Amino acid sequence: MKTIYHLIILICASSFFSFGQQKAHIPSHPDLDLAYQYFQEQAYEKVIDKLQELSKTSKAPQVYKLLFESYLELKEYRKAERLSRDWSKRIPPRKAQYEVDYIFLQLLQEDEDKAVDKLDEILESIDR
Numbered sequence: 327m328k329t330i331y332h333l334i335i336l337i338c339a340s341s342f343f344s345f346g347q348q349k350a351h352i353p354s355h356p357d358l359d360l361a362y363q364y365f366q367e368q369a370y371e372k373v374i375d376k377l378q379e380l381s382k383t384s385k386a387p388q389v390y391k392l393l394f395e396s397y398l399e400l401k402e403y404r405k406a407e408r409l410s411r412d413w414s415k416r417i418p419p420r421k422a423q424y425e426v427d428y429i430f431l432q433l434l435q436e437d438e439d440k441a442v443d444k445l446d447e448i449l450e451s452i453d454r
Contacts, residue, residue: 403435
C-alpha cells in the first residue's frame, strides 16, 4: 500500500514540476497571457477571474493548469475538484492527467480513501 501511495505522489509531483516548462508553449491569447502574468505575481484571484470563461471553451492545457494551481493556492479544493472532473470528461485524450490531479487533490486533503478508490478505478479500466 505504501508503494502505491509513493507512486501516486511521484506521478503527481512530476505533473506539477513540468508546469514551469510549459510557458514557451502557451498559445497566444490575451486573457491567457495576462493570467500567466497574474500567476507569476501570485494574484490567484485575478487568474481565476481571467480564465473561468475561457476554460469553458478552451482545450489548452495551460488554461487548466493555471486555474487548477490557482485554486490550490487559494485552498478552493472543491472548485479544483470540479475543474479536474469537467476537463476529464471534456478532453478524453488527457483524462489520465486530470485524474492524477484529482488523486493529488484528495491526498492533499488527506482523503486517502477517495484517492485509492480513484486509483483502483483507473487500474480497473486499464485491465479491461
